[in-house]
Amino acid sequence: MKRRLLLVSNSTLHGSGYLDHCEHNISHFFGKDVKRVLFVPYALHNRDAYTKTARDKFKTLGYEVDSIHKAADPVDAVRKAEAIFIGGGNTFRLLKSLYDNKVVTEIRRRVLEVRPLSAHLPAPNVATISINTTNDMPIVYPPSFSAIGLVPFNINPHYLDPDPNSRHMGETREQRITQYHEEPDTPCVLGLREGSMLLVEGNKATLLGTTKARLFTRGKSSVEYDPGSDLSVLLTDAQ
Amino acid sequence: MKRRLLLVSNSTLHGSGYLDHCEHNISHFFGKDVKRVLFVPYALHNRDAYTKTARDKFKTLGYEVDSIHKAADPVDAVRKAEAIFIGGGNTFRLLKSLYDNKVVTEIRRRVLEVRPLSAHLPAPNVATISINTTNDMPIVYPPSFSAIGLVPFNINPHYLDPDPNSRHMGETREQRITQYHEEPDTPCVLGLREGSMLLVEGNKATLLGTTKARLFTRGKSSVEYDPGSDLSVLLTDAQ
Numbered sequence A, B: 001m002k003r004r005l006l007l008v009s010n011s012t013l014h015g016s017g018y019l020d021h022c023e024h025n026i027s028h029f030f031g032k033d034v035k036r037v038l039f040v041p042y043a044l045h046n047r048d049a050y051t052k053t054a055r056d057k058f059k060t061l062g063y064e065v066d067s068i069h070k071a072a073d074p075v076d077a078v079r080k081a082e083a084i085f086i087g088g089g090n091t092f093r094l095l096k097s098l099y100d101n102k103v104v105t106e107i108r109r110r111v112l113e114v115r116p117l118s119a120h121l122p123a124p125n126v127a128t129i130s131i132n133t134t135n136d137m138p139i140v141y142p143p144s145f146s147a148i149g150l151v152p153f154n155i156n157p158h159y160l161d162p163d164p165n166s167r168h169m170g171e172t173r174e175q176r177i178t179q180y181h182e183e184p185d186t187p188c189v190l191g192l193r194e195g196s197m198l199l200v201e202g203n204k205a206t207l208l209g210t211t212k213a214r215l216f217t218r219g220k221s222s223v224e225y226d227p228g229s230d231l232s233v234l235l236t237d238a239q
């Protein structure tokens, strides 16, 4: 399997600009062969403005950007793309638009099968089995919570440790993921803290970035991984 | 319309026990005529344990608790209830179970039409138009985000003001509600901070509790309301 994915916890780190913290990862990931990147702006309301932001940033890295929302046939745009970049924002809105535009299956096919497509996703939930572990507000109702399914686990982006000084009584992130694992047959959840990303190449997965990640497995204790860790075990269906 | 609802932001306040912060509101709300309360524990996984917690607390206030999950016929249990108490937890799990058990319509009918049922809801999202503005993780997929519809607006419970010292880049609560209002024809959202609750009696709504609430209206600036404020305007369909 030739898939190449870069699953990023967040597009912007505190105190820096859009994609600044992962720009060297982007250049390294897309490399010199890619000239044009297909951008998916569905996660934000103002698609034109979002495309301009992405286009300006990618230009500084040497890539041209075409936005899928301007394509006459979105499925054909995916079919012909050299590389794809799915922008973050609201996961429910993004997934609903991917279904509305009928591109879920085509993205999966392009990444996992023929003529592999490098996919860069600061919207990592849509790349996983399902969006069940997003932090976003369910502002629209997608036809399913099943996502593109490029990897056989789930991700919790912007993962946050419990704040011992908090007086707020909303559930902690860990409690929410534990509630998810109370449901039967639920897969692993990788808690990606801000600044962290997962590079997937074929059947190899590597944790990149500057922060540790926490892996939650149903019925087991959670485990911390340092940047640089090999997380290929996540890619076997049996976990 | 004879509806009587107490919509509560949260079941537990920091430093106090389950329902302690609103126990006098509960006693005042159910009064002396109610003897037995029908408890809905669907929002948590361990329904027996949750029922015991609720039963122990309600006993100290002088009420017996029957849990809907032990009823042979949940719809009949709603039909015959004197009063209902829907516990908080995960809103997606709660709403899915309400649909699975076919009680959404019967609760609406009992609260809004015949032989009015007093409903106490520390799970306020299910009482509103939809669960689109819950903070919970979407751990299960309900057949719809449409909720019981006892009031014609939405609620964001555990409402949090932006933290100026935060370095976390997840969207603030205000940004999330703004994203909801980017969608067409979306209703008002009442941000209920922890410690706050809304009493609805017929066509009158009053903010109770110890904290202010923030009202978000599509296309307008948000407005703060003090405890004691009359919010009956929220109950007119035209907002």
Ligand SMILES: [Ca+2]
Pocket: A088, A089, A090, A091, A136
């Ligand atoms: Ca997001």
Ligand SMILES: [Ca+2]
Pocket: B088, B089, B090, B091, B136
């Ligand atoms: Ca909750």
